[in-house]
Amino acid sequence: MNDKVERHYASRSLVDSVLAAVDEALPSQPKPTDLAPLDQFHAGGLEASRMLATLAGLAPGQRxxxxxxxxxxPARFLAETFGCSVVGIDLTAEYCRLAEALTQRVGLADKVSFRPADALDLPFDAASFDAVWTQHVAMNIADRPRLYREIHRVLRPGGKLALYDAVAGSGDPLFPVPWARDASTSFLLTPEALRTVLEQSGFAIVAWRDVTPEASRWFAARAGATPQKLGLHLLMGPDFRTMAVNFGRSVLEGRVGLLMAVAQKSTA
Ligand SMILES: C[S@@+](CC[C@H](N)C(=O)[O-])C[C@H]1O[C@@H](n2cnc3c(N)ncnc32)[C@H](O)[C@@H]1O
Incomplete structure (x- = not known):
């Protein structure tokens, strides 16, 4: 399963080709947020990250x-704009290599680091983080109880999980979508089922926001727009346009919803 997910996201080496595309599109020293069309891999882009960080109350100095x-x-954005120190993990080793290279390029390597790892087996001690952040990842993960138990374990008491995910709506997504070419690697939960598994993993829900309307407006505004030079096609290949259109249609048809939530580990 993990191999199939990793191949979906990166079937070839990316570092040299993506850095060359960045240099061509942004010949002078890029700021971290200049990379947003390429490096914010979720509906709503940078503004969705800003909304989630504000909802979670992330603050300077938090790990x-x-x-x-x-x-x-998103990790670079949290470091630059919210003053956090951020560690990113990802199953796709090539994405971690590219993440390191882009972070060097924008001068944030002292605040942000990356390592390849599976979300179901986090390589950190208990109570290591003030906050855990995850956007558009859980859709690839069948074993949600284990995912949220792992996240709960690495949070300090009182620490918060900030999540932004696609949730199941009234039908199946129209495949291929950006997170899966077919149903074999897509595991959407309804909002009710997600809330239950979070609570059963030990979290108290402190914010719960259906952001489907915002996402619908974002998709509608992008429909038919000319593709930018810097974009997710540089990672995912030419099929990405079809995936993005299908994601938008799935949201606009009510098959898929978008949810932001903040969940807290108890202080005891
Ligand atoms: C749609 S991208 C979102 C990336 C990033 N969160 C963002 O919003 O820009 C989904 C990411 O989840 C990663 N992923 C999927 N399953 C994972 C797992 N079990 N453990 C760690 N990462 C995983 C993929 O490799 C991919 O990089």
């Missing part, structure tokens, strides 16, 4: 773990 960090855009 944050980004589970399923992709190529590190």
């Amino acid at each position: 944050v773990l980004d589970v399923g960090c992709g190529i590190g855009g």
Whole structure:
């Protein structure tokens, strides 16, 4: 299963080709957020990351773990804009290599680091982080009880999980979508089932926001737009346009919803 997910996200080496594309599109020293069309791999892009960080109340000096960090855009954003120190883990080793290279390029290597790892087996001691952040990753993970128990374990007492995920709506997604080419690696839960598994993993829900309307507007605004030079096609290949259109249609047809939530580990 993990191999299939990893191959979906990176079937070839990416570092040299993506750095060359960044240099061409941004010839002078890029700021971290200049990379947003390429490195914010979720519906709503950078503004969705800003909304989730605000909802979670992330603050300077907090130690944050980004589970399923992709190529590190959200981790760099949290470091630069919210003053956090961030560790990102991702199953896709090539994404971690590219995340390191892009972080060097924008001068944030002292605040952000990456390592390949499975979200179901986090390579950290208990109570290591003030906050865990995860966006558009759980859709690839069947064993949600284990995922949220692992996250709960690495959080300090009183620490918060900030999540932003696609949730099941009224039908199946229209495949291929950006997280899966077919149903064999797509595991959406309804909002009710997600809430139950979070609570059973020891969390108290402190914020719960259906952001499907915001995502619908974002997809509608992008429909038919000319693709940018910097974009997720550089990672996912030419099929990405079809995946993105299908994700948008799945949301607009009510098959898939988008949810942001903040869940807290008890202080006891
Ligand atoms: C759609 S991308 C989102 C990346 C990033 N969170 C963002 O929003 O920019 C999904 C990411 O989840 C990662 N992923 C999927 N299953 C995982 C697992 N079991 N453990 C760690 N990462 C996983 C993939 O490798 C991929 O980088």
